[in-house]
Amino acid sequence: MYFTWILVILCVGISHGQRNPEQSLQGQQTYRIRKGKDGPIEPSGVVNFKIVKETIKEHFNVMQQIREQLGSLTTKMARIEQISTWYKAQNNYYYKLFYNEVIYAEAKENCKRLGGQLASAGIRDKNVRREILPLVKSGRYNTWIGLNDIREENTFIWEDGVTATAGSTPWRGGQPNNWSGNQDCVDMSASFDWKLNDEDCAQTFKYLCEIEP
Numbered sequence: 001m002y003f004t005w006i007l008v009i010l011c012v013g014i015s016h017g018q019r020n021p022e023q024s025l026q027g028q029q030t031y032r033i034r035k036g037k038d039g040p041i042e043p044s045g046v047v048n049f050k051i052v053k054e055t056i057k058e059h060f061n062v063m064q065q066i067r068e069q070l071g072s073l074t075t076k077m078a079r080i081e082q083i084s085t086w087y088k089a090q091n092n093y094y095y096k097l098f099y100n101e102v103i104y105a106e107a108k109e110n111c112k113r114l115g116g117q118l119a120s121a122g123i124r125d126k127n128v129r130r131e132i133l134p135l136v137k138s139g140r141y142n143t144w145i146g147l148n149d150i151r152e153e154n155t156f157i158w159e160d161g162v163t164a165t166a167g168s169t170p171w172r173g174g175q176p177n178n179w180s181g182n183q184d185c186v187d188m189s190a191s192f193d194w195k196l197n198d199e200d201c202a203q204t205f206k207y208l209c210e211i212e213p
């Protein structure tokens with residue numbers, strides 16, 4: 001396959017110069033090749049491999065640019081197709097509940113790979129939280145959101161870098177309790193009326209991602 005491409009490029013490269021077929025003394029076709037668009041014509045019957053090499057390089061660069069543009073377009077189309085399956089809330093963020101149960105770090109990585117983050121802005125806004133609660137409830141199980149005190153015990157930071165305040169974190173009574181000294185990640189707990197609870201980050205829960213508009 002690669003060899004075929006090289007052959008095609010070589011043929012295109014030769015044709016890129018101005019070719020003037022003429023008859024040689026032996027009756028065979030030879031070519032005069034113009035260097036560049038308006039450059040001098042090379043002596044009859046001589047293939048200038050430097051020009052061929054430059055032409056191949058030029059075509060290779062063009063192909064590379066086309067390939068990059070196609071890649072970028074494919075990514076944009078995939079993102080548009082992907083976002084159409086998400087719920088758009090009143091804050092213009094998009095939300096989606098993922099049903100596979102994973103540890104916090106994997107949930108965080110999965111949201112990031114989709115161009116978003118574990119739900120943060122929409123959870124700390126009480127109106128948006130109320131709006132997307134049915135989405136969380138549909139999973140019928142504990143759900144990771146983007147809040148943790150991994151860096152410093154009892155200092156909870158949202159995944160978008162905002163420090164949590166009492167008003168933005170509807171904890172279940174008695175939480176966060178850092179049970180057994182090992183609860184640094186936060187979920188919306190099915191058994192606690194979907195209020196917040198700090199949990200062991202190695203627990204496997206469903207997770208809610210959000211994407212900025």
Ligand SMILES: [Ca+2]
Binds near residue numbers: 149183198
């Ligand atoms: Ca903790």
Ligand SMILES: [Ca+2]
Binds near residue numbers: 175178183
């Ligand atoms: Ca707890």
